Amino acid sequence: MSTTPPAPATPPSPGESAQPASVTEPARDTVRLERDADGIVTLVLDDPMQSANTMNAAFIDSFERAVDQLVADRDRIRGVVVTSAKATFFAGGDLNELLAATPDQAADVFERSLRVKRALRALETLGRPVVAALNGTALGGGLEIALACHHRIALDAPKARFGLPEVTLGLLPGGGGVVRAVRLLGVTDALVKVLLEGRRYRVRAAEELGLLDGVAADQAELLARARAFIEANPEATQPWDAPGYRMPGGTPSHPKLAAQLPAFPARLRQRLGGAPYPAPRNILAAAVEGAQVDVETAAVIEARYFTELVVGQTAKNMIQAFFFDMRTVNSGRSRPQGEPARTVRRVAVLGAGMMGAGIAHACASAGFEVVLKDVSAEAAERGLATVRGTLDRAVRRGRLTEEAQRATLARITPTAEVAGVAGCDVVIEAVFEDPALKREVFQEVQDVVAPDALLCSNTSTLPIGQLAEGVRRPEDFVGLHFFSPVDRMALVEIVVGARTGDPALARAFDLVRALGKTPIVVRDGRGFFTSRVIGHFLSEGLAMVGEGIAPASIEQAAAQAGYPAGVLALLDELTLTLPRRIREETRQAVEEAGGEWRPHPGDAVLDRMLDEFDRRGRAAGAGFYDYRDGARAGLWPGLREHFAAPDDAAPVPFADLVDRLLLAPALDAVRCLDEGVLASVADANVGSLLGIGFPAWTGGVLQYLNGFPGGPAGALARAEELTTRYGDRFTPPAPLRELATGNGHFA
Structure with a gap:
């Protein structure tokens, strides 16, 4: 199963955001001033203790001292060039410090933010031209420093990004970024292009928007152009400090803007x-x-607004998940250590449907040769056409050049012949979720591909151990659960069977990272982690229908919980x-293993929708919705008629609806961790956010429990x-009770 990712959040890439500082660090200079014979001073950002410059306590102290020195030496200098000795210009705020800030430290957070602003304001009102020479990425605090300069020139580096992405971590720019971006x-x-979406711009796009004033081809040109600006503009000042300045578009008192502003909150x-x-x-x-x-x-x-966010829980949840947990997952914590990396050359994708075509597109985009195989040449060609359509959209949106599109398509060979996959060192099966069919396609190719080929099954629910029975090398067999649409979904769930070897897991992990996606590692079991946990979200929505709760209220509860789609809308999709098929397969497996199947209250609703009303979805x-020409035309009125609550039913508090939709999957995530299905807390949080659309503000299923009012005890x-009101499916798992008793948290 899959959904769209959480809309408000775009996870930061490690190396583009703050690197952690040590818990106890000595006082140090992170900024130095270098003055040349012409009176031009270079202000160099260079923290000797970190690989990236961050806006930590040491930086604030050093920057204040440096600016004080510039002010004192004003009459002896002609201008200032602000640059960095690191690979990136400046990474942003120190997330360790922000994560540790508590409500009783609000005054300290507020004062620290003002110290940064005062120093930057002193720099921009120095009375001498100040130029930012951006040798790499400037996100968050890095761009705030640049915006306090009179002129900004960036190195034309393909990986460099510019923007104020703080909103994606539950924050706002705290170093004057809002103030200067608006002016x-x-x-x-x-608001629209920089602040509310947290967009990251490439060099040329940032220049076109106005965040940059120029682009240099290399380091020498970068510094030369910075000096040239100082020479040509000895009286440089910020536009908003110049006489007669008018804010672009007017201030909020301007009639035109005043008429537009009320629409923003709506x-x-x-x-x-x-x-x-x-x-x-x-x-x-x-x-x-x-x-x-x-x-x-x-x-x-x-x-003031920055401080409120820093000491609040939402920012802590999002920082933990989208920076620290994401870095933990991508760094390879779950990859077997000591296993050598293997180069992927040629990938066989079995099945050219939407999923197979998406996987082929991802592999070809990563530079691998791809054989896209299906039962007929026509089916394989349709798969290639699907890839072409995805690439066409990327070209139209300016995300891909036509040359890159042609190169990607040239790496994909459609075929219906088994011989076409000869020599492939990776096999990714993407056929229908039928165990017999999956075994059949592996048996067909296992003697044709390379003798040590990595064998991967794209399945969302079927146990990998069961599928591995169809291959002769189960130690090389692993599950790769891609999410749809593959080109937009960042997560891949790597499923390790009982006989999967460490070399295969390491190869699968490296393959997923090579595709530019985020891998979580889970142990085998029906539904694994993501499909199993989202099933509890769906079942709870069904149970609410059965209780006679207004369908619109159910969908609104999902929205207010923060899910990207209503639970009934997702069921239709x-x-x-x-x-129901997944439920019946799970029931059969439980009973065959000698267990007792315990039906969920939502099961009866699902059965009635299918058997009694023949309503199968979009x-x-x-x-649950009516449709006209494929588009939703409102909730089906029959829901109220056929699933009405008894006249004597007690009203259900709306807050209960919200909490049920959040706690049902979160409690099962605890069970997954306890059962060993999950390898780590980080995998749980990242997997839930990127894979099933668990609300971004929570920081993921287990961080949601950490950040609950009162913590795990709350x-x-x-x-x-909820157990008392709605049944034992909300019975707290033992690990949650243990944590709550010991005042601990999931870590």
Whole structure:
């Protein structure tokens, strides 16, 4: 099963965000001043203790001292070039410090933010030209430093990115980024193009937007152009400090902008669906309020809204998941250590349907030769056409050149012949979820591909150990659960069977990373982690229908919980026959193993929808929603008629609906961890966020329990309350009870 990823969050890439500082670090200079014979001073950002410059306590101290020195030497200097000695210009805020900030430290957070702003304000009002020579990525605090300069020139580096992505971590720019972006671009463009989405721009796109003033081909040209600006503009100043400055688009008191502003909160509420994301709200408020006052007052307003977010729980959840947990997963913590890397040359993708075509596209885009095999040449060619369509969309959107498109397509060979996969060193099967069919396709190719080929099955629910019975080398067999659509979904669930060897797991991990995707490692079991856990979300929505709860309220509860889609809408997208098939296969497996099958209250609703009303979902034109020409036309009115609550039924609190949709999957994630299905807490959080659309504000299924009001103890109490009201499916797992008793957390 799969859904779209959480909309509000775009996970930061390691190396583009703050690197952790040591817990106890000595006082040190992270900024140095170098003055040449012409009176031009280079302000070099260079933290000797870290691989990247971050806005930590040491930086703030050093930067204040450096700016104080520039002010004192003002009459003896002609200009300042701000640059970095690191591979990137500046990484951003120190996330360890932000993660540790508590509500009782709000005053310290507020003052630290003002110290940064005061130093940057002193730099931009120095009375001498100040140029940012950006030798690499400048995100967050890095771009805030650059925006405080009078001119910004960047190295034309393919991997360099520029932007203010703090919103994706539940924060807002705390070093004057809101204040200066609004004054540089205007309220509307600053909000839409920079602040509210947290977009990261490549060099040329950042120049076109106005975040950069120029681009240099190499380091020598970068510094030469910086000096040239100083020579040509001895009286340089910020536009907003120049006489007669007018904010682009006008201030909020301008009639045209004033007429547009009321729409922003409404759009924001619609986009967030009522989910608890305070950062976009605070950004909007800081931008609009700050645009009506002077720069210094606007900086104080920004600092207040920034402080509220830093000491709040949502930012801590998102920082933990989208930086620390993401880095843990991508760094290879779950990869067997000591296993050598293997180069992938040629991949056989078996099955050219939507999933197989998506996998072929991903492999070819990564530079691998791909053989796309299906039962007929026509089916294989249709798969290639699907890839071509995906690439066409990328070209139209400017994300891919036509030359790269041709090169990618040239690496894919469609075929219906078994001989076509000869010599392939990786096999990825992507046929229908039928164990017999999957075994058949592996038996057909296992003697044709390379004798040590990695054998991978793309399955969302079928146990890998069961599928491995069809191959002669089960030690080389592993599950690779891709999510649909493959070109947009970042996660791959690597499923390790009982006989999967460490070399195969290492090769699978390296393959997923080579595809540019994030791998989580899970142990074998029906549904693995993601499909199993999202099943609890779906079943709880079905149970609510059976209780007679208004369908619109169920969908609204999912929205306010922060899910990217309503639970009933998602069921329709999946097609209702799929969860029932999975349920019946699971029931059969439990009973064959001698266990007792315990039906869920939602099962009866699913059966009635299929057997009594023949409503199978969107593809069939009728499900929980009605459809016209394939588009939703509202919830099916029959839901109220056929699933009405008894007249004497007690009303269900709306807060219970929200918590049930969040706690049902979270509690099962605890069981997955306890049973060894999950390899780590980080895998659980990242997998739930990227794979099943668990709300981004929570930080993932287990971080949600950590961040629950009162921590795991609060989650335990709430689960016990729901157990009393709705049944033993909310009975807290033993590990949660143990953590709550010991005042611990999932880590």
